[in-house]
Amino acid sequence: MQINNRHYRTIWPDPDNSRQICIIDQRQLPHEFVIETLTSPEQVVTAIKDMHVRGAGLIGATAGFGMFLASLQAPDMGFTSYMEKYAKTLGSSRPTARNLVWAIDRVLAAIAKDTDIEQKRSTAFATACAIADEDALFCQQIGQHGLAIIEEISRKKQGAPVNILTHCNAGWLAFVDYGSATAPIYAARDVGIPVHVWVDETRPWNQGARLTAWELQQENIANTLICDNCGGHLMQNGMVDMVIVGTDRTTHTGDVANKIGTYLKALAARDNNIPFYVALPSSTFDWKLDKGMHIPIEQRSGEEVTTISGKDAQGAITTVTLAAADTKSANYSFDVTPARLITGLITERGVVKAERQAIHRLFPENGTGR
Numbered sequence: 471m472q473i474n475n476r477h478y479r480t481i482w483p484d485p486d487n488s489r490q491i492c493i494i495d496q497r498q499l500p501h502e503f504v505i506e507t508l509t510s511p512e513q514v515v516t517a518i519k520d521m522h523v524r525g526a527g528l529i530g531a532t533a534g535f536g537m538f539l540a541s542l543q544a545p546d547m548g549f550t551s552y553m554e555k556y557a558k559t560l561g562s563s564r565p566t567a568r569n570l571v572w573a574i575d576r577v578l579a580a581i582a583k584d585t586d587i588e589q590k591r592s593t594a595f596a597t598a599c600a601i602a603d604e605d606a607l608f609c610q611q612i613g614q615h616g617l618a619i620i621e622e623i624s625r626k627k628q629g630a631p632v633n634i635l636t637h638c639n640a641g642w643l644a645f646v647d648y649g650s651a652t653a654p655i656y657a658a659r660d661v662g663i664p665v666h667v668w669v670d671e672t673r674p675w676n677q678g679a680r681l682t683a684w685e686l687q688q689e690n691i692a693n694t695l696i697c698d699n700c701g702g703h704l705m706q707n708g709m710v711d712m713v714i715v716g717t718d719r720t721t722h723t724g725d726v727a728n729k730i731g732t733y734l735k736a737l738a739a740r741d742n743n744i745p746f747y748v749a750l751p752s753s754t755f756d757w758k759l760d761k762g763m764h765i766p767i768e769q770r771s772g773e774e775v776t777t778i779s780g781k782d783a784q785g786a787i788t789t790v791t792l793a794a795a796d797t798k799s800a801n802y803s804f805d806v807t808p809a810r811l812i813t814g815l816i817t818e819r820g821v822v823k824a825e826r827q828a829i830h831r832l833f834p835e836n837g838t839g840r
């Protein structure tokens with residue numbers, strides 16, 4: 471994606487030092503564009519936990535490179551136990567996004583095939599790069615499948631702008647490139663379909679206000695920031711043609727855990743007959759979980775609810791307190807949207823019903839789930 475007319479991915483190996491990994495520190499956006507260099511596996515855990523990087527696909531890609539950095543630090547004697555121990559620590563850094571453990575397991579499985587330690591280290595690097603490249607490719611393909619849906623709506627609207635509502639940031643910043651929910655939007659722009667995006671602010675971390683609106687601006691996509699409570703009103707007034715969101719974990723039965731507030735958007739969309747799509751690469755599927763309500767839901771610090779950060783009039787980034795000093799707050803980060811409220815899942819292989827059999831037909835290599 472373009473930042474000030476220059477192409478970036480969200481994560482890449484440092485071209486000057488192959489033992490270092492570069493990320494964009496998303497805590498500073500949109501006010502500062504800061505590139506951070508990760509040099510140790512411990513820094514990777516912190517980067518994921520404290521959300522320097524966030525979003526399911528990017529968490530997975532970062533975890534892949536975390537495993538590579540761990541392999542550099544692992545002693546030749548006791549290499550495997552060091553890697554397994556680190557995998558556990560890394561895997562518990564954020565509980566909801568499926569891509570985290572998926573990426574860790576993929577690196578562990580790849581290096582298990584090598585006998586030579588140096589070979590294991592290069593396999594870890596190659597696997598991390600493959601995870602990142604695949605994430606970008608799959609998102610691009612999601613874009614092409616989602617484009618067909620937007621084209622259809624555009625035809626019905628006789629070329630008037632297609633209004634798409636999105637929640638949180640399932641954009642380029644949540645993946646390695648393109649994004650999942652945003653990929654169809656970028657694809658529509660590329661073929662000249664006018665699109666306009668309603669961007670939910672997404673309290674408490676404000677991924678919509680801080681990341682999605684900025685990302686769309688960089689790509690010259692028309693967008694309007696709205697507060698989280700606005701979507702239902704817009705839908706009732708015919709101002710939303712479709713909803714596209716991302717997902718952190720999707721059961722093989724089609725239930726979706728996504729950023730807190732997604733469920734309410736799905737309910738409002740259903741009440742107003744508005745198509746509600748979820749875009750995801752297959753790395754986000756949980757092939758074992760039957761019920762969305764069993765997905766572990768991350769609870770973050772209540773401070774994210776009682777405070778808010780932004781740029782003050784002097785240009786300094788500052789945090790202010792919204793609530794009285796001893797206010798009790800809860801911060802459930804994700805909620806579950808049941809499959810019955812989802813019009814379709816947009817994957818790299820095509821659009822599929824949020825339903826067990828259809829999902830397994832599209833991804834037969836994962837068995838039937840029974």
Ligand code: MRU
Nearest residue numbers: 524525526638640644716717729
């Ligand atoms: O807490 P985050 O920012 O990591 O959560 C990300 C989301 O929930 C996004 O909405 C997204 O849809 C899932 S990541 C593609």
